[in-house]
Amino acid sequence: MRRRDFLATCTAAAGAAALAVVRAGQCAQGATSEVAKYAAWRRFADTPFGRVAYVEQGTGPAALFLHGFPLNGFHWRGSLERLAPHRRCIAPDFMGLGYTEVPDQQDLSPQAQADMLVALLDRLQVSSVDLVANDSGGTIAQLFVARHPARVRTMLLTNCDVHENCPPPxxxxSxxxxxxxxxxxxxQRHLDDPVYARSEKGIFGSAYMTPANVADAAIEYYFNPLVASPRRKAQLNRYxxxxxxNPLLAIEPALRRLKTPTRMLWGTADPLFPITWANxxxxxxxxxxxxxxxxxxxLFWPEExxxxxxxEARALWRV
Structure with missing residues (x-):
């Protein structure tokens, strides 16, 4: 290779590397800004269960977004942004996860989580909702609608526990x-080693289509509160x-009577919740x-x- 060509190649490579660094920095900066914005929206509702953290965007009829394990309401930020013109979008953090604060011995079972949602909605003066749920949030959504069908206008379920596949084997x-x-x-290992978190053995590597896009700031927002104190660690384990x-087998008769308009959106590459359960x-x-x-x-494709x-929500809501 001629010296001039060699220098040109080196210059181009260096430029590409520098651009990649700049883009990575911009991505990280954007994620940090996104986390900061979402954290600034966070509110707390005092309920008999404790201080329930939630984010609320938009006005009008309410829509309730239920996240999975071990995430929090941040999972739904993109959906909230797009649906706020049509609904009062509410994304709570479940007890034992996210930024919700509950007493040491608070019951953290799915049934108790559904009861907490009732208390939260009453506190916010919400009589009925459109439910949107993912993962273990889908278990809680099914319990909620089985017990309180009059409070649910529609239900949009993404990959989640269903019937006998609760929990998946x-x-x-874990x-x-x-x-x-x-x-x-x-x-803690995910926090200490974000590369591991995005690997095939990590939660983000196994549950996201493009784990490289999950920024360190997002990992920290999800997992920092879970290990923030001995109390939070114990609650994470108990959750x-x-x-x-499995609480879903007992409500099968109620589900089979349920006339609530329901739509399933199902990722096809999720080994935990195969599409047979959507069917x-x-x-x-x-x-x-x-x-x-x-x-x-x-599993966590709705975030992506x-x-x-x-x-699909707008179509189901007919707006």
Whole structure:
């Protein structure tokens, strides 16, 4: 290679590397700004269960967004932004997760979480909602609508626990660690090593389609509160341990009577919740509006494709 060509190649490579660094910095800066904006929106509602953290955007009829484990309401930020022109969008953090504050011995079971939602909605003077849920939030959504069908106008379910697949068998080791009081150590490892968090063995690497796009600031916003104190570590473990007992089998008769318009949006690349369970809901729910396949979608795809959630929500809500 001629010296001039060699120098040109080196210059181009250096320029590309510098551009990559700049773009990475811009991405990280953008994520930090996004986290800061969401944190500034955070409010607290005093309930009999404790201080429930939530974010609220928009006006009009209410929509309630239920996140999965071990995330918090930040998961729905893109959907809230797109749907706030049509709904009063409320995204709470469940007890034992996120920034909600509850007493040491508060019941953290899915049934108690559903009861907490009732108290939260009463506190916010909300009589009925459109439900949107993901992962273990889907368990709580089904419990909520089975107990309070008159308070749910529509339900949009993404990959989540269904019937006998609650919890999925792949969660056994994690639940055992939680019962032993050690699952919080996994959260700490994610915080200490974001590269691990985005690897195939990490939560973001296994549950996101493009884990490289999950910024360090987002990982910190999700997991910092979970290990912030001995109390929070214990509550994290208890939340997960409480998922061992399946509460959905008992409400099957109520679900089979449910006429609430319901739509399933299901990622096809999620080993925890195969699309066969979306089809089970489609057959079981009298109010089903069918299943939309999200090709390549993993468990937490709604965070990555909020436009899909928003499009389907608007169609279900007919707005």
């Amino acid at each position: 792949q969660m056994r080791n 639940i055992n660690a939680a019962k032993a009081g050690t699952y919080d150590q996994k959260m 997960l341990a409480e998922l061992e007992s 089970w809901l489609d057959q079981a729910l009298p109010g089903s509006r069918g299943v939309r396949r999200v090709e390549g979608g993993k 494709l909020p436009e899909v959630v928003a499009d």
